Amino acid sequence: xxxxxxxxxxxxxxxxxxxxxxxxxxxxxxxxxxxxxxxxxxxxxxxxxxxxxxxxxxxxxxxxxxxxxxxxxxxxxxxxxxxxxxxxxxxxxxxxxxxxxxxxxxxxxxxxxxxxxxxxxxxxxxxxxxxxxxxxxxxxxxxxxxxxxxxxxxxxxxxxxxxxxxxxxxxxxxxxxxxxxxxxxxxxxxxxxxxxxxxxxxxxxxxxxxxxxxxxxxxxxxxxxxxxxxxxxxxxxxxxxxxxxxxxxxxxxxxxxxxxxxxxxxxxxxxxxxxxxxxxxxxxxxxxxxxxxxxxxxxxxxxxxxxxxxxxxxxxxxxxxxxxxxxxxxxxxxxxxxxxxxxxxxxxxxxxxxxxxxxxxxxxxxxxxxxxxxxxxxxxxxxxxxxxxxxxxxxxxxxxxxxxxxxxxxxxxxxxxxxxxxxxxxxxxxxxx
Numbered sequence: 098x099x100x101x102x103x104x105x106x107x108x109x110x111x112x113x114x115x116x117x118x119x120x121x122x123x124x125x126x127x128x129x130x131x132x133x134x135x136x137x138x139x140x141x142x143x144x145x146x147x148x149x150x151x152x153x154x155x156x157x158x159x160x161x162x163x164x165x166x167x168x169x170x171x172x173x174x175x176x177x178x179x180x181x182x183x184x185x186x187x188x189x190x191x192x193x194x195x196x197x198x199x200x201x202x203x204x205x206x207x208x209x210x211x212x213x214x215x216x217x218x219x220x221x222x223x224x225x226x227x228x229x230x231x232x233x234x235x236x237x238x239x240x241x242x243x244x245x246x247x248x249x250x251x252x253x254x255x256x257x258x259x260x261x262x263x264x265x266x267x268x269x270x271x272x273x274x275x276x277x278x279x280x281x282x283x284x285x286x287x288x289x290x291x292x293x294x295x296x297x298x299x300x301x302x303x304x305x306x307x308x309x310x311x312x313x314x315x316x317x318x319x320x321x322x323x324x325x326x327x328x329x330x331x332x333x334x335x336x337x338x339x340x341x342x343x344x345x346x347x348x349x350x351x352x353x354x355x356x357x358x359x360x361x362x363x364x365x366x367x368x369x370x371x372x373x374x375x376x377x378x379x380x381x382x383x384x385x386x387x388x389x390x391x392x393x394x395x396x397x398x399x400x401x402x403x404x405x406x407x408x409x410x411x412x413x414x415x416x417x418x419x420x421x422x423x424x425x426x427x428x429x430x431x432x433x434x435x436x437x438x439x440x441x442x443x444x445x446x447x448x449x450x451x452x453x454x455x456x457x458x459x460x461x462x463x464x465x466x467x468x469x470x471x472x473x474x475x476x477x478x479x480x481x482x483x484x485x486x487x488x489x490x491x492x493x494x495x496x497x498x499x500x501x502x503x504x505x506x507x508x509x510x511x512x513x514x515x516x517x518x519x520x521x522x523x524x525x526x527x528x529x530x
Contacts, residue, residue, distance in 0.1 A: 194223035195248065203246055207325040215323060216242065225380070229291055229396065234333060241333035243317065245294065252292035259285050276512075279496050283503045287375070291396035294329040301331075301395040307370055313358045315389045334391040336383030338520060339453050349522070356468065356521020358390045361528070363512055368413075368529035371406045375399040375504045377511035379518065399504040404430070406499050409505060412454070413530055424450075432499050445489055446497070456480055460513070460525050468513065469520035477513070 200221075201211050212219035216235040225232040232245040259281050263274070290296055298319045304315035317331035324330050359382070366373035374381070375377070376397040383391030401409065409429050411417060417424060425447075428434040431447050456477065460466040466474075484490060516523070 103265055135474060135493040180354075194226040195246070197221045198231070199249070200246055203249065203327065207328045208323065212244070216244075222224070230294075230327075230329075235330075236325075241335075242320070242331045242530075243331050244323075245329040245331070247292065247294060247327040252289070253283060253290045255292065259288075279498075279500060280503060283500045287397055287399075287504065290398075293326055294324060295326050297394075297396040298324060298329060299329075300398045304366075304372075304374065304395055304398070305369075306361070307363065311362060311365060313390055315383075315385060315387060315391045315392075316363060317393065333394070334383050334385065336385035336389075336391050337514070339379035339382065339384070342384040343518075349520070352469075352519050352521045353523055354388065355384060356516050356519050357523045359512070359516065359519075359521075360523050362390075362392070363508070364527050364529060367409065367436060368527055371403075372398060372400045373508060375508045377508055377515055379515060382515070399501075399505075400506065401501060401505070405499065405501045410530065412458065413527055415462050418451070418454070431502065432497055435495055435497065447483075453480070453484075461527070464526050465522065466525045468516035469522060474513075474517050 120481060175207050190456065204210065204212050204215070212233075212235070214223050218236045220234040221235075221416070223231040224234050224243075228352040229251055230245045233244045233246065235242040263281060280373050298321065301316065302319060308314060315334060317334055319332075332494070357375075363373060363377070373397060374392065381392065381394045383393065385391050401456070408427060411423070417427075425434075428447065428450055429436075433450055434443055438446070459473065
């Protein structure tokens with residue numbers, strides 16, 4: 098994979114790159130619909146593949162918040178065409194890396210020394226390159242270390258990047274601007290947190306302390322003396338990412354074991370800590386020797402206020418649907434129903450909730466659930482596509498849902514996807530409710 102020797106950091110440079118990508122995508126649409134108008138062969142799949150590649154290349158060059166949005170979008174395969182989802186999934190841990198001279202420049206600015214003056218050895222080739230930063234392997238006094246380096250200009254460009262990305266995201270997702278505005282505000286807040294590596298270190302250490310009693314989990318140790326807001330040094334965890342692990346053809350028993358570790362970890366976070374690791378994509382987990390699961394990257398952590406946690410906990414109650422009055426109050430608490438809704442609107446959104454809850458709630462409403470059930474996940478995706486095409490939702494002028502729900506939904510959808518890919522059958526009844 099080619100290295101980047103320079104990351105566009107100014108608003109003009111970054112805007113120009115996105116405008117160029119947007120122009121190429123628009124031209125592809127024009128060509129596609131022109132062919133259709135003249136009844137010539139025009140394959141939508143080929144259009145999506147071409148546009149997805151163009152988009153990934155542009156976001157890969159910009160890195161930072163631009164590439165992070167690609168990562169967020171890739172989780173929702175029920176909304177995105179598969180060609181976009183597959184391309185953007187590469188953003189999870191296959192982004193083009195920085196060149197070594199650029200790395201040296203960052204180290205001098207952040208820590209006052211070059212990597213070779215700090216560590217006994219420093220691998221110039223990146224091991225892991227993602228959206229906000231990339232990871233290099235290093236050693237010091239016999240210790241194996243992972244050094245995460247933030248891409249130049251990431252923190253400074255979050256707000257302007259999101260403003261520039263809105264038109265592209267709106268076109269691809271086909272959602273109205275009002276709905277996207279709330280999404281982008283929440284994402285902006287979390288992205289700004291993620292660009293502060295000192296904050297990530299504090300959150301990581303606190304999560305490791307709070308989860309010390311959970312068996313089977315492994316968290317990195319951190320080295321503040323070799324860290325800053327844009328460089329983060331931690332112990333190296335040896336293990337395989339999910340795709341690598343699956344290539345070893347693990348037994349169903351092993352899949353179930355690791356799936357249970359992941360589920361129990363999130364069950365504890367949600368219902369005991371009310372604070373959770375909100376970035377459950379495969380790149381943040383390592384399948385390690387000795388039956389350990391490594392958990393990485395606590396830059397994105399979501400804390401739930403008490404009133405929002407109560408709404409989440411209600412969704413885990415197996416008797417919820419037996420109490421219509423409680424359901425009605427919950428719908429208003431979650432802002433699925435709004436005070437000025439007309440009777441037809443109330444009926445429509447109430448019906449959507451019941452249907453969606455019975456489907457998405459299946460894992461938590463049973464003692465045991467098989468996430469490897471392909472038919473179930475296909476039903477989830479099919480339902481998501483149908484929702485995205487409903488004119489009542491697309492034409493809605495009211496923003497529904499709370500800002501907190503954005504990262505809760507993202508976390509649980511990512512968790513479902515992770516466990517589905519793992520093919521795990523696990524106990525899902527909460528131990529804390």
